[in-house]
Amino acid sequence: MKKTAQKTMKNIIEGHGLSFLYQHFDEDGKVDFAQTALDGVDLEVEPGQFIAILGHNGSGKSTLARQLNALLLPSEGTLYVDGYDTRDESNLWNIRQSAGMVFQNPDNQIIASVVEEDVGFGPENMGIPTEDIWVRVEKALRSVGMWKMRSSSPNRLSGGQKQRVAIAGVIAMKPKCIVLDEPTAMLDPGGRAEVIRTVHELNRTEGVTVILITHYMEEVVDADRVIVMDQGKVVLTGTPKEIFSQVELLRKHRLDVPQVTLLAYELKQKGLDLPDGILSPEELLQNLDTLCGQRKQCDTETALQDTAQAADETARVVHKELRKSHTDEGRTEQIRIEHLNYIYDPGTAYERTALDDISLTIHNGEFIGIIGHTGSGKSTLIQHLNGLNRASSGRLLFSGEDIYSEGYPMRALRFKVGLVFQYPEHQLFESDVLKDVCFGPKNQGLSEEEALARAREAMRSVGLDESFEKKSPFDLSGGQKRRAAIAGILAMDPEVLVLDEPTAGLDPKGRDEILDLLKSLHEERNITIILVSHSMEDVANYVSRIIVMDEGRILYDDVPEKVFIHVKELESVGLAAPRVTYIMDALRRDSWDVDASVTTIAQARDEILRALGR
Amino acid sequence: MLKDITIGQYYPGNSIIHKLDPRVKLMGTLVFIVTLFAFGSVGSYICATIALAIVITLSRVPLSFILRGLKAIFVLMVITALFNLFLTPGTVICRFWVLKITAEGLRMTIHMAFRLTYLIVGSSIMTLTTTPNQLTDGLETGLRAFNKIHVPVHEVAMMMSIALRFIPILMDETDKIMRAQEARGADFASGGIIKKAKALVPMLVPLFVSAFRRANDLALAMEARGYHGGAGRTKMKPLIYHRRDYVSYVIMIVYVAVMFVLWRYVKLQLPIPGLK
Numbered sequence: 001m002k003k004t005a006q007k008t009m010k011n012i013i014e015g016h017g018l019s020f021l022y023q024h025f026d027e028d029g030k031v032d033f034a035q036t037a038l039d040g041v042d043l044e045v046e047p048g049q050f051i052a053i054l055g056h057n058g059s060g061k062s063t064l065a066r067q068l069n070a071l072l073l074p075s076e077g078t079l080y081v082d083g084y085d086t087r088d089e090s091n092l093w094n095i096r097q098s099a100g101m102v103f104q105n106p107d108n109q110i111i112a113s114v115v116e117e118d119v120g121f122g123p124e125n126m127g128i129p130t131e132d133i134w135v136r137v138e139k140a141l142r143s144v145g146m147w148k149m150r151s152s153s154p155n156r157l158s159g160g161q162k163q164r165v166a167i168a169g170v171i172a173m174k175p176k177c178i179v180l181d182e183p184t185a186m187l188d189p190g191g192r193a194e195v196i197r198t199v200h201e202l203n204r205t206e207g208v209t210v211i212l213i214t215h216y217m218e219e220v221v222d223a224d225r226v227i228v229m230d231q232g233k234v235v236l237t238g239t240p241k242e243i244f245s246q247v248e249l250l251r252k253h254r255l256d257v258p259q260v261t262l263l264a265y266e267l268k269q270k271g272l273d274l275p276d277g278i279l280s281p282e283e284l285l286q287n288l289d290t291l292c293g294q295r296k297q298c299d300t301e302t303a304l305q306d307t308a309q310a311a312d313e314t315a316r317v318v319h320k321e322l323r324k325s326h327t328d329e330g331r332t333e334q335i336r337i338e339h340l341n342y343i344y345d346p347g348t349a350y351e352r353t354a355l356d357d358i359s360l361t362i363h364n365g366e367f368i369g370i371i372g373h374t375g376s377g378k379s380t381l382i383q384h385l386n387g388l389n390r391a392s393s394g395r396l397l398f399s400g401e402d403i404y405s406e407g408y409p410m411r412a413l414r415f416k417v418g419l420v421f422q423y424p425e426h427q428l429f430e431s432d433v434l435k436d437v438c439f440g441p442k443n444q445g446l447s448e449e450e451a452l453a454r455a456r457e458a459m460r461s462v463g464l465d466e467s468f469e470k471k472s473p474f475d476l477s478g479g480q481k482r483r484a485a486i487a488g489i490l491a492m493d494p495e496v497l498v499l500d501e502p503t504a505g506l507d508p509k510g511r512d513e514i515l516d517l518l519k520s521l522h523e524e525r526n527i528t529i530i531l532v533s534h535s536m537e538d539v540a541n542y543v544s545r546i547i548v549m550d551e552g553r554i555l556y557d558d559v560p561e562k563v564f565i566h567v568k569e570l571e572s573v574g575l576a577a578p579r580v581t582y583i584m585d586a587l588r589r590d591s592w593d594v595d596a597s598v599t600t601i602a603q604a605r606d607e608i609l610r611a612l613g614r
Numbered sequence: 615m616l617k618d619i620t621i622g623q624y625y626p627g628n629s630i631i632h633k634l635d636p637r638v639k640l641m642g643t644l645v646f647i648v649t650l651f652a653f654g655s656v657g658s659y660i661c662a663t664i665a666l667a668i669v670i671t672l673s674r675v676p677l678s679f680i681l682r683g684l685k686a687i688f689v690l691m692v693i694t695a696l697f698n699l700f701l702t703p704g705t706v707i708c709r710f711w712v713l714k715i716t717a718e719g720l721r722m723t724i725h726m727a728f729r730l731t732y733l734i735v736g737s738s739i740m741t742l743t744t745t746p747n748q749l750t751d752g753l754e755t756g757l758r759a760f761n762k763i764h765v766p767v768h769e770v771a772m773m774m775s776i777a778l779r780f781i782p783i784l785m786d787e788t789d790k791i792m793r794a795q796e797a798r799g800a801d802f803a804s805g806g807i808i809k810k811a812k813a814l815v816p817m818l819v820p821l822f823v824s825a826f827r828r829a830n831d832l833a834l835a836m837e838a839r840g841y842h843g844g845a846g847r848t849k850m851k852p853l854i855y856h857r858r859d860y861v862s863y864v865i866m867i868v869y870v871a872v873m874f875v876l877w878r879y880v881k882l883q884l885p886i887p888g889l890k
Contacts, residue, residue: 069838093840101838108831111839113747113779120850125840133850155782169839388793411799419797427794429819439816443799474823488798 005091007083012177012209013045013068013099017077020063020232037063039232040077045211047176050203052220052240053213055229056254056507057478061213064229065181068211069101082176097126100170104182106162107154115157115165116141116150122173133172140172141165143206144198158374160191164198171202177209178202184216185505188374188534190574192216215507217244217258218579221279228253245276256508259537259579259601260284266605270614281583285590292612331363333400334496334528335385335417340394342380342552354380356552358394362496362530367522369539369560370532372549373574378532379422381549382498385530386417415444418494422501424485428473433464433484436473440492451491458491459484461525462517479510483517490521496528497521503538515542540564540578540599548575561597580604587611625742631673632743635859636752643740645866650729650736653877656884659728661876665869666735675742683738684731691730698723707887717886724884746778755853768844776832784825791820 018041024033037060045051055061066072067079070086082098084091100122103109112118119140123133141147144164154162163183170178180199184192196219203210212219220226226243228236230253236243243250244257247265257265264278264287273291278284342355354377362368372378383389384396387403387410396403403413418440421427430436434455441451459468462483468476473484482502489497499518503511519542522529533539539546539560546563548556550573556563564570564577567585576582578599584607588596594607631639650662670677684691704718741749754771761767792802795816802813 066834071834071838093842096838096840101835103831103835103838105828105831107783108828109835111776111779111832111836113745113775117747117850121836121841122839124847124850125842127846127848130848130850130852133848137850154779173839383793386797388796411801414797414799419794421790421794421797424794426824427791427798427816427820429816429823439795439800440798443801492799 005085005088006094007080007085009080009083010046011044011080012047013043013079013081013211015041015043015067015074015077015079017042018064018067018074018079019076020060020067020072021075022063037232038067038074041229041232041234043079043227043234045177045209047209048203048207049224050200050210050222051212052223052226053211053229054215054217054220054226054243054255055213056215056509059229059253060232061229062181063232065101065179065211065213068099068177068179070095071101093126097173098175099177099179100173100175102163102166102170102178102180102183104185106159106166106186109166110154110162110169113153114150115146115152115154118154118165119150119168119172122169126173136172136174137168140168143171143202144168158191159187160194163187163191163195167195167198167202171206171208175208177211179211179213181213182215183212184214184219188574189576190373192219215255217256217261217508221258228255230254240279241277243277244279251509254507254509260583263580263583263601263604266601267608270605270609272609272612272614281579281586284583285586288587288592288608288612289590331365333361334364334398335362336395336397336400337361337384338395338397340384340391340396342377342384342389343392346392354552355384355391358552358554360547360554360557362528364495364528365522365526366528366545367519367543368528368530368545368547369543370530370547370549371534371536371539371575372555376549376573377552378549379500380552382419382500382530382532385496385498386419387413388419415440415492416494417496417498418489418492420486420489420497420499420502422504424488424502425473425478425481428481428485428488431472432470433459433473433476434469436484437487437491440488444492454491454493455487458487461490461521462487463513479506479513482506482510482514486514486517494527496530498530498532500532501534502531503533503535511538518542536564536576536578537580540581548573560599564599565597623742624745625675625679627674627743629672629674629743630858631669631739633858634743634862635853635855636744636748637756637853638855638859638862639740639744640749640752640756642862642866643737645870646736647733649870649873650732653873654725654729655877655880656882657876657880658873659732661869661872662732666732666739669739670735673739673743675739680735680738680742684734687730687734691727694726694730695723698726720886721884747775750775750778751851751853768847772844780828783828784821787824788817788821791817791824 018038019036020038022035022037023031026032041064043064053061053064063072067074067086068081070081070092073087079086081095084095084098086095110118111121116137119137120133123136128136138147141150144167146161146164146168149157149161154165157165167178178199184195187195199210199212200222202208212223214220221240223240226238226240227234228243228250235253236246236249244261247257247262250257258279260281261278264274264284268274274287278287337358337360340355340358341353344350344352344354358381370378370382380389384391391404398413398416401408403410428436430439434452437455437458438451441454446454464480464483464487468480468484473481476484486502502514502518506514515538518529518531521527531539531543544559546556546558546560547554548563548570555569555573556566564581567577567581570576580601581596581599584594584598584604585596587594587608592611594611598604598607646662646665649658670680699715699719700713702716702719702722704716706714707717707720708715744752750771754767757767796802800813800816802810802817805813
């Protein structure tokens with residue numbers, strides 16, 4: 001590529017006063033809609049740095065990312081990428097080669113039907129000679145650990161693998177900087193870890209500058225610098241430690257802090273003398289140990305406390321038993337599954353057992369979490385609950401009736417067991433939100449007025465007021481769309497609500513809002529809720545019973561405390577325990593007298609305080 | 615339903631036929647079909663059968679797999695055959711009720727059946743042994759001459775390969791959306807044609823929205839990776855002729871010659887009474 005006006009600069013990225021206005025023009029060419037997405041952003045990135053950009057959905061971080069690749073140009077201000085001014089069109093291809101970009105959706109950025117050909121796409125566009133393309137493709141695929149899969153079809157890869165291919169596709173263009181725009185938002189925890197590990201390795205070994213946009217706080221702790229954005233502005237910048245010291249402020253910007261940091265923060269609130277911004281379990285452990293360096297002196301006190309503790313212990317056991325009995329008794333049986341099997345494409349070469357001898361009972365008013373890695377059969381299982389899938393063998397009873405018996409009203413079952421699919425907002429189709437929410441009730445055969453009344457009630461209960469009724473569902477924000485879609489199911493007034501990863505892709509605040517919504521639905525309407533999730537923390541915080549699936553079988557079915565004790569087994573099937581459980585386990589191994597089966601931050605806080613005798 | 619269609623499917627393998635240059639295979643298929651129609655005679659069908667048998671054996675694609683592709687057009691073939699059989703004028707050889715079968719009709723039917731079957735089988739072998747990508751590459755290079763008359767050959771080929779990549783994704787998506795709407799009580803199966811068409815709205819709107827979103831994402835991703843049309847682009851897997859490809863071309867020429875000779879000079883007749 002020909003050399004054009006390239007300035008020599010210390011920084012690989014240098015932007016001053018960057019502003020960007022999204023404008024929509026009507027037929028006469030007048031602006032009928034304008035929104036400031038970036039507002040006076042200054043950005044300086046040195047070569048080789050690992051920068052993380054945090055911000056809630058719609059904070060302007062994706063707009064900023066697109067500026068770095070000259071996919072969008074600043075309305076005001078200047079931006080130099082590798083010394084090239086992005087506003088100068090003759091620099092365009094140089095900039096795109098210098099700053100590669102990885103997007104959120106793994107499917108939508110893979111162009112070719114074979115892995116290696118996709119990685120070769122960038123170099124092909126750059127006009128690299130054929131032999132050199134092959135060298136680059138091999139190197140790039142090896143650097144992300146995907147060389148073995150080079151001749152596979154992208155459709156056969158997991159989400160994490162697809163994103164690694166996308167990263168390789170960028171690496172093959174030999175960029176100085178990679179911009180990753182929420183590369184992990186659509187992945188399961190295993191895939192997320194894969195991608196983040198790969199990115200860190202590239203940063204370390206190849207010295208590639210990384211700009212990672214995310215709303216998973218845990219992915220950010222190893223960054224050199226964190227930038228927090230809100231309303232198109234940079235509101236905070238600093239090291240992860242500095243940033244995560246400001247728990248309250250982050251919450252104000254709809255963000256969050258890592259679990260360890262949160263635990264430390266909570267302990268500090270309770271008067272423990274801990275430093276701000278603790279980022280790793282080791283750090284917390286060390287601090288707690290020094291705190292209780294007086295522990296040796298505490299020993300006598302501890303002896304005194306022992307009796308009190310023993311009493312405490314029994315109380316806790318009793319408490320747990322109560323919780324358990326709460327789920328089992330005093331409630332009527334709602335769904336019973338007996339020896340259910342499901343085989344995909346029976347009799348063909350693609351035959352695969354998706355569910356293998358599943359038996360379980362669900363009671364009225366339970367709040368259940370189903371966890372399992374991608375492909376463990378959890379989605380297949382929940383689609384049996386409303387009869388969308390028909391079991392190959394076995395029985396499924398709803399309120400005591402066999403749904404596979406002759407003449408069972410299968411369609412009526414759909415209204416009793418409301419199923420919210422993953423990314424339910426993708427199923428919105430009506431011209432306004434109210435009509436869309438009415439779709440279910442109308443299919444139920446309700447009259448216009450009844451359907452409207454139901455729809456309005458459902459919209460209120462998900463927190464969408466009257467002003468949303470006439471809006472197009474496509475004009476809502478991500479979180480609002482999701483709530484509108486959930487309202488569409490709630491309006492059918494189901495007895496059981498099943499949700500497949502309802503928080504996927506939402507920012508921390510959006511995630512909490514949805515989960516709190518479920519909690520209140522459960523408490524106020526006494527709906528049975530079945531929550532499929534990848535997040536152990538979400539499950540631990542909200543549900544009272546966990547079903548763990550692996551390879552079409554039920555591995556565990558118990559209260560969270562008893563499920564998460566099996567850390568090793570969970571890890572061997574690609575899952576994990578909540579992060580606090582690990583922290584408590586580490587404390588215990590460090591001879592702290594704490595209960596390691598703790599699964600939520602609040603429990604952990606209380607346990608540590610108790611162990612410290614406070 | 616869609617799984618039954620083998621045309622356009624790829625059967626992974628490593629045979630000599632798989633390895634041939636896609637341009638050779640495209641040309642070969644064209645030659646095979648043209649000769650089949652231009653030089654149709656009993657002798658040339660025998661020759662075509664032998665050629666087809668050799669190619670199928672070499673390709674190591676199971677015959678049953680190839681024949682499955684015929685199922686999809688079986689109805690079409692039966693209708694064509696019936697029309698030919700009953701509606702061709704000529705020497706009547708037998709007669710039911712108002713229908714009569716003529717010698718010419720019978721001859722025509724047999725010819726047509728041979729041609730259609732061989733056309734499908736012949737093109738199936740090409741698609742079964744060539745990846746969609748190779749196929750588009752072959753078309754792109756093979757049709758490069760049309761660039762001169764301003765046919766955007768590269769762009770069309772790029773669109774074809776993107777379409778091929780996204781068909782399975784959109785099929786999955788359709789299934790997912792249908793299920794999600796069924797979970798809301800949508801009924802795609804019952805009712806008259808108007809009700810059925812109306813019922814499709816909740817599926818089609820999200821599908822189109824999703825397709826546009828994907829198209830938008832993909833366009834961004836392609837731009838971000840420096841795509842700016844066919845100009846100045848190099849190829850990772852350029853098509854290069856090997857010895858086997860040249861040999862294939864020679865075989866093709868010989869095949870055409872043999873077909874011509876058989877059709878022109880070898881007068882084999884179908885054993886149908888009354889046929890001149």
